[in-house]
Amino acid sequence: MPAYITKQPSCSRAGGRLRRVLAVGVVVLLTAASFGAMVVAAGVIGRPAPRPAASATARLPTDVAVIKPDVVAAFITGRDRQMYRFIFDWLETPTFSCGDLRAVGSESVCFDAPLAPVTTGCLVYSVGVGADWSFERQMAARGCEVHLFDPTAPMPEGAAAAGIRFYPWEVASKSIWIGERLRLTLADIMTELGHTDRRIQFLKVHDDNAAMRLLLDQMTSSKNRFVLDQVDQISIALRLPIYMLQHDLRINMEYDLLETALGRAGEVGIRLVRSTPFDQVRYWFPGVERAVHSSYHLLMVRTGRDTLDRIDRNQKNFRLLQRTWS
Known part of the structure; x- marks a missing residue:
């Protein structure tokens, strides 16, 4: 041992x-x-990492939700600041003064010549029914041919008796059947209804998704026929995507394309008459230097000189892609 x-x-x-x-x-x-x-x-x-608690300074005891520029300074370039400034300056700065602006039901309509809806041949498109269709009813009473589009709501009671024609169609950037729902572009709707050679005196788009799709389709893509030059007045309820506020305000494709769309709207002669926010919360965007909204009711008229290059509509904006993968 x-x-x-x-x-x-x-x-x-x-x-x-x-x-x-x-x-x-x-x-x-x-x-x-x-x-x-x-x-x-x-x-x-x-598991995904839990989201950090919201900063105590992210929301003030007022109606302003503040996302301060210094919080996202590491992710925002000078070009991004210019983009946000351009978008909100465009949305909040009227560029046309209508001398004869009248309330017609729930809408404001410019009756300056030659923009005034005339009785003979007056054509009105309205996208999104909503609870108030007094505008459509009054325009029909004035002798206008009114077409109402909404796949999510039934035809308003009394609309047919008022002479309003209803279609359960969705305005989209591509014409296609989705289940039992028919999606059509604005150009294809005009073709379907035999309005290819007619002017639309008033186009009302109060479907949030359709409003953004319509602008981007008509101004940033050449896939569909350009028809906004056949529209005299446009009323849209534009709701901006604010989900990106949860991602450090990084540049995203929708804002990038919206900047292009608004710039080209000016080139086609579209001018802003009135801008009314319809949300209660305001936000700070880098480069804007003031509290702004995310939802706007816009009245626009086509009265300026048309200088839009139709061929240029299909040019892609690679700035986002270049910055993402460079």
């Missing part, structure tokens, strides 16, 4: 066994604890 191993007295053998059993138990417990920790860690790693 080696000298460094001491023979245990017989009276302590039971205690030795007990110590060995306890030692094995401790090892088992430690192993189980380690394995459990690994499982928990794997679960934590596998």
Whole structure:
């Protein structure tokens, strides 16, 4: 027997066994604890990180939700600031003064010549029924041919008797059947109704999604026929995408395309008559230097000089892609 191993007295053998059993138990417990920790860690790693709590300064005790520019300075370039400034300056700065602006039901209509809806041949398109269709009813009473489009609501009671024609169609950027719902572009709607060679005196688009789709389709894509030059007055309820406020205000394609669309609207002669926000919350955008809204009711008229290059409509904006993958 080696000298460094001491023979245990017989009276302590039971205690030795007990110590060995306890030692094995401790090892088992430690192993189980380690394995459990690994499982928990794997679960934590596998789940998305929890969203950080909103900053105490992100919302003021007023109607302004502030996303301060210094919070996102690391992600916003000078070009981005110019883009946001251009968009909100365009949306909030009227560029045409209508001398004879009248309330017709729920809408404001410019009756300056030659924009005034005339009785003979007056054509009105209205996208989105809503609860108030007094505008459509009054325009029909004036002798206008009124067409109402909404796939989500039934025809308003009394609309047919008022001479209003109703279609459960959705205005989209591509004409296609989705289930039982028919989506049509504005150009295809005009073709379907035999209005290809007619002017639309008033186009009302109060479907939030349709308003953005219409602007981007007509101004930034050449896939569909350009028809906004056949429209005299446009009333749209434009709701800007604000989900990007949760992503550090990084540039996104919708705002990038919206900047292009608004710029080209000016080139086609469209001027802003009235801008009325219809949301209660305001936001700070980098480069804008004032609190702005995310939803606007816009009245626009086509009265300026048309300089839009129709071929240029299909040019893609690669600034986002270049910045994302460079």
